[in-house]
Amino acid sequence: MNVIQRLICALLALTVSLTILPAEAQSNDPPPRPLDGPVIQRIKDKQTLTIAYDPGKPPFSLLGDDGQPTGYTVDLCRIVASQLVTQLDMGLMDIRWLKTNSRSRFDAIESGEADLECSATSNTLDRQRRVGFSLTTFIQGATFAVRQDADLQKLEELTSKKIAVVRNTTTSKLLKQGVSAGQLQGTLIEVKNMEAAANMLADKEVDAVAGDRLLMFDQLIRSKLGIRFRMLPQDFAPEYYGIMLSRTDPDFRWAVNATLSRTFRTPVIGELFQRWFGSLNQPGQLMEALYFTQAYPE
Numbered sequence: 479m480n481v482i483q484r485l486i487c488a489l490l491a492l493t494v495s496l497t498i499l500p501a502e503a504q505s506n507d508p509p510p511r512p513l514d515g516p517v518i519q520r521i522k523d524k525q526t527l528t529i530a531y532d533p534g535k536p537p538f539s540l541l542g543d544d545g546q547p548t549g550y551t552v553d554l555c556r557i558v559a560s561q562l563v564t565q566l567d568m569g570l571m572d573i574r575w576l577k578t579n580s581r582s583r584f585d586a587i588e589s590g591e592a593d594l595e596c597s598a599t600s601n602t603l604d605r606q607r608r609v610g611f612s613l614t615t616f617i618q619g620a621t622f623a624v625r626q627d628a629d630l631q632k633l634e635e636l637t638s639k640k641i642a643v644v645r646n647t648t649t650s651k652l653l654k655q656g657v658s659a660g661q662l663q664g665t666l667i668e669v670k671n672m673e674a675a676a677n678m679l680a681d682k683e684v685d686a687v688a689g690d691r692l693l694m695f696d697q698l699i700r701s702k703l704g705i706r707f708r709m710l711p712q713d714f715a716p717e718y719y720g721i722m723l724s725r726t727d728p729d730f731r732w733a734v735n736a737t738l739s740r741t742f743r744t745p746v747i748g749e750l751f752q753r754w755f756g757s758l759n760q761p762g763q764l765m766e767a768l769y770f771t772q773a774y775p776e
Contacts, residue, residue: 515727517593518566525568527559530576530583530592530722534671536696537754538616538719539597547575547596550754554615554738555596555721561737580646580671584608587722594734595722598693600648610725613738613772617764619713620649622686623694625679626706630686633712637663639685642675644668649688652715676701686710690717692755742769 521527531539531547542548556573563571576592583599586592587609601611622641624630630639643650645668656662667684669675672694675687680703687694691709698707721738723731741747747769751761761769 513566513729513733515729517590517724517727517730518733520590521562521571521593522566522568525570526572526574527562527594528574528576528592529555529559530578530586530595530597532578532580532583532597534579534673534697535598535693536700538693549597550750551596551598551615551719551721553750553754554741555594557741558594558721558734558737562733565733565736580644583722587724590724593723593730598690598719599722600690600717601720602648606725608725610723610727610731611720612723612731612734613742614718614720614768615738616719617768618690618692618717618719620652620689620715620717621691621694621713622688622710623679623698623707624686624710625682625703626708628685631710633710633714636686639664640667640683641665641686641688642667642669642678642684643688644672644675645670647689648717649690649715653688656714672697673701676703679703679707739772739774742773 529547529552531549531552533539533541533547535549537549538551539547539549559571559573562568576586578586578592578595578597583592583595583597584605587595598616599605599611601614605611622633622636630636641653641664643653643666650666650668653662653666657664657666664686667678669678672687672689675684675689676698678684679687679698680701687698689697691713695709699705721734723734748761751765
């Protein structure tokens with residue numbers, strides 16, 4: 479039995495245990511009303527959940543050896559999908575996968591072309607004006623990568639250096655703000671993806687690449703740069719990842735968050751973490767705190 483199957487079984491067991499609690503332990507809250515909303519109705523009408531993903535965001539979202547979407551966030555979304563069938567009282571629900579990128583992912587959610595976006599999307603206040611987000615699924619810092627032989631050790635040493643950054647990302651926005659405020663003296667070069675940034679670093683066209691630490695590490699090591707790079711030790715900004723969804727359907731957001739919260743209560747979340755971030759061992763204190771503080775009671 480794989481990680482996803484074990485987690486689904488654990489969630490089912492939890493549901494059963496909650497239904498057989500003694501009467502005195504039950505809440506006096508009124509019974510919940512049926513879930514309803516525009517996204518929920520669309521899913522029911524089509525009997526299909528459309529999930530957007532970016533195959534270029536390993537280990538959060540990528541294509542597996544079988545050609546199917548996989549990854550840490552994708553696996554979480556598969557769990558969400560498995561529970562939606564019960565939550566929405568649907569006998570059958572298909573999953574349709576929609577390939578997106580850093581720009582098209584927002585349009586897919588806003589237009590209703592996709593119901594969920596499951597990759598490595600940072601939750602920001604500006605983005606919340608356009609789309610909604612689930613509970614936080616991952617936290618990491620943004621930093622810089624340099625060539626292994628570069629004489630660069632600290633952020634302050636990037637003055638007058640050329641820095642590649644992927645356009646339409648929170649990292650790009652933060653660095654532009656830093657340049658405008660005079661906090662960063664380097665020259666920003668925006669590129670379409672991390673592969674292009676890695677190639678520029680390998681060919682010495684830029685001095686550094688900026689991005690989310692874990693995401694950037696995975697993508698750089700897969701590039702022609704290989705292991706010929708290192709990360710600067712300091713992070714210049716935190717990144718809070720969440721599953722992106724419509725901001726117009728609070729019931730749908732509740733359904734997604736309920737499954738995530740119940741998932742965070744189970745030990746299987748550690749197995750899921752280990753599967754995709756095995757080199758980091760078990761979740762550190764920050765991720766453990768993230769899971770614990772979002773594991774809400776029923």
